[in-house]
Amino acid sequence: MSGKLIKYEFKQMKSALLPVAIALAVITGIIFCVVIVPMLVFGINDSEGGILSIFLAYITFILYVVILIVTGIGMNIYIGVRFYKTVYSGVGYFTNTLPLKKHEIILGKVIPAVVVQTIVTLMIVVSASIILGGYILVTDGFGDLMLYIARFKGAVLGDFTMLNGMGIVLGIVFGCLFAIIQTVSNTLLLFLAVSIGQLFNSHKILMSVIIFIVMNRVFNAVDAIIEVITKAFVYGPFIHSPGVYSIITMILIGTKNIIIAVIAYAISYRILRDKLNLE
Amino acid sequence: MLDLLSLKAVSKKYGIKKALNNINLNIPSGKIVGLFSPKGGGKTTLMKIITGVLKQTEGVVSVDGVEPNEITKSYVAYLPDKIFLDESMTVKDTICMHADFYEDFSKDRAYDMFNDLKIPDKFKIKALSKENRRKLQAILVMSRNAKLYVLDEPFINVDADARDYILKIILSNYNRNAGILISTSITPEVESMLDEVIFIRDGEIILYDTVDRIRNEKGCSIDEYFKEVLNVG
Numbered sequence: 001m002s003g004k005l006i007k008y009e010f011k012q013m014k015s016a017l018l019p020v021a022i023a024l025a026v027i028t029g030i031i032f033c034v035v036i037v038p039m040l041v042f043g044i045n046d047s048e049g050g051i052l053s054i055f056l057a058y059i060t061f062i063l064y065v066v067i068l069i070v071t072g073i074g075m076n077i078y079i080g081v082r083f084y085k086t087v088y089s090g091v092g093y094f095t096n097t098l099p100l101k102k103h104e105i106i107l108g109k110v111i112p113a114v115v116v117q118t119i120v121t122l123m124i125v126v127s128a129s130i131i132l133g134g135y136i137l138v139t140d141g142f143g144d145l146m147l148y149i150a151r152f153k154g155a156v157l158g159d160f161t162m163l164n165g166m167g168i169v170l171g172i173v174f175g176c177l178f179a180i181i182q183t184v185s186n187t188l189l190l191f192l193a194v195s196i197g198q199l200f201n202s203h204k205i206l207m208s209v210i211i212f213i214v215m216n217r218v219f220n221a222v223d224a225i226i227e228v229i230t231k232a233f234v235y236g237p238f239i240h241s242p243g244v245y246s247i248i249t250m251i252l253i254g255t256k257n258i259i260i261a262v263i264a265y266a267i268s269y270r271i272l273r274d275k276l277n278l279e
Numbered sequence: 280m281l282d283l284l285s286l287k288a289v290s291k292k293y294g295i296k297k298a299l300n301n302i303n304l305n306i307p308s309g310k311i312v313g314l315f316s317p318k319g320g321g322k323t324t325l326m327k328i329i330t331g332v333l334k335q336t337e338g339v340v341s342v343d344g345v346e347p348n349e350i351t352k353s354y355v356a357y358l359p360d361k362i363f364l365d366e367s368m369t370v371k372d373t374i375c376m377h378a379d380f381y382e383d384f385s386k387d388r389a390y391d392m393f394n395d396l397k398i399p400d401k402f403k404i405k406a407l408s409k410e411n412r413r414k415l416q417a418i419l420v421m422s423r424n425a426k427l428y429v430l431d432e433p434f435i436n437v438d439a440d441a442r443d444y445i446l447k448i449i450l451s452n453y454n455r456n457a458g459i460l461i462s463t464s465i466t467p468e469v470e471s472m473l474d475e476v477i478f479i480r481d482g483e484i485i486l487y488d489t490v491d492r493i494r495n496e497k498g499c500s501i502d503e504y505f506k507e508v509l510n511v512g
Binding site for chain 2: 008011037085090091092093097098099100101102190274279
């Protein structure tokens with residue numbers, strides 16, 4: 001039965017995802033044409049006109065980065081508001097009288113949300129890669145672009161080469177797994193904030209936002225503490241194998257995210273089952 | 280014979296405030312029961328508990344012998360006093376979604392009723408007027424062959440035409456073997472459809488009796504008796 005809910009959830013979210021995808025593609029195209037292409041055609045010079053054009057290019061670039069951040073945060077807000085509206089507000093009367101177990105309702109909301117967030121993140125990464133890659137190509141040339149890619153690959157994946165020659169594959173799998181756990185944990189934390197927020201008699205959305213921000217800050221601080229402790233105990237002894245430090249940090253933060261996800265799921269389930277407070 | 284709906288010593292508290300206090304009720308199948316109370320009397324809370332939207336603080340509720348859960352939700356049709364439609368969905372998707380989730384839902388019956396409204400089903404819910412949304416909700420609920428229909432203020436915030444339309448939908452489409460629990464303001468049309476009435480005040484049942492007995496023994500209409508018993512109006 002959860003599958004049916006997932007199907008309709010995807011269908012509804014598609015109507016929000018599609019405009020975001022189109023808008024991001026158009027913005028990427030515009031930035032590329034307005035900033036990168038002129039540099040490619042006319043070149044970069046240090047004359048006054050060049051400085052002005054570089055200044056405008058930087059402003060456009062900052063604007064573009066802001067748009068990317070807003071897109072990421074905006075999708076988070078959309079998912080949170082949609083969860084609130086369809087589970088704890090008017091539509092909640094329908095959702096909560098469906099012949100579904102509470103687990104099925106939560107899963108029916110979490111799975112599409114995680115998929116949509118992953119798609120949006122990938123779209124942002126692809127867009128940023130196009131713009132950044134184009135910019136490096138124009139300013140530093142093709143050779144340097146390849147060098148940067150090789151360095152980036154080495155920085156990200158090189159840490160895993162020590163593991164029996166399975167470095168790149170293992171690195172990609174490990175990185176993807178870490179990202180998925182992070183997204184699931186973030187989504188469940190968002191749903192927990194909404195679930196706690198609806199317990200209040202007024203300002204339910206505002207309370208949800210405050211709770212989410214507070215929890216996010218707290219868990220970010222936990223991440224920082226994990227990094228400090230790992231650095232203190234692992235970085236020194238393995239100074240010649242920095243990969244060990246990275247892997248242990250990722251494993252610890254990933255474990256923390258799994259624990260958060262499990263706790264957030266359990267509390268949300270309990271609230272949905274016993275403390276539903278539909279207006 | 281097993282009652283369709285049974286409540287034993289059911290109470291509901293919101294913090295220290297008691298919304299329902301020691302409700303005992305047995306409703307058999309095939310009856311249309313009116314649930315009446317002054318504002319804030321506890322009707323909506325009682326209906327939410329019966330439909331499994333809300334959990335009682337104390338007591339036992341059973342619908343066809345089963346405590347409200349995902350199983351009872353498959354044969355209890357609930358029309359809340361709020362709009363439960365997803366504004367971003369089309370009418371067609373909304374009908375399909377109901378057909379997908381409820382085995383007792385008749386898509387043909389839903390379209391038969393919906394076509395009377397002369398609105399294309401590709402319209403989004405947000406494009407519908409308030410009256411048409413209420414009508415669509417009533418259509419969706421009454422397109423089910425449920426064992427129990429729980430109708431909370433089905434005529435709230437609608438004009439006279441919509442009210443007549445919704446009343447017609449309810450009376451001409453419900454499963455005759457099912458029970459109906461309806462809360463609304465008392466009018467001659469509503470009164471004529473009822474078999475039994477329940478009066479609630481401050482979360483307690485004041486009266487549960489048949490319409491015929493009230494009329495014969497008290498010699499007045501349900502509306503008049505409601506005002507007399509609860510000192511309202």
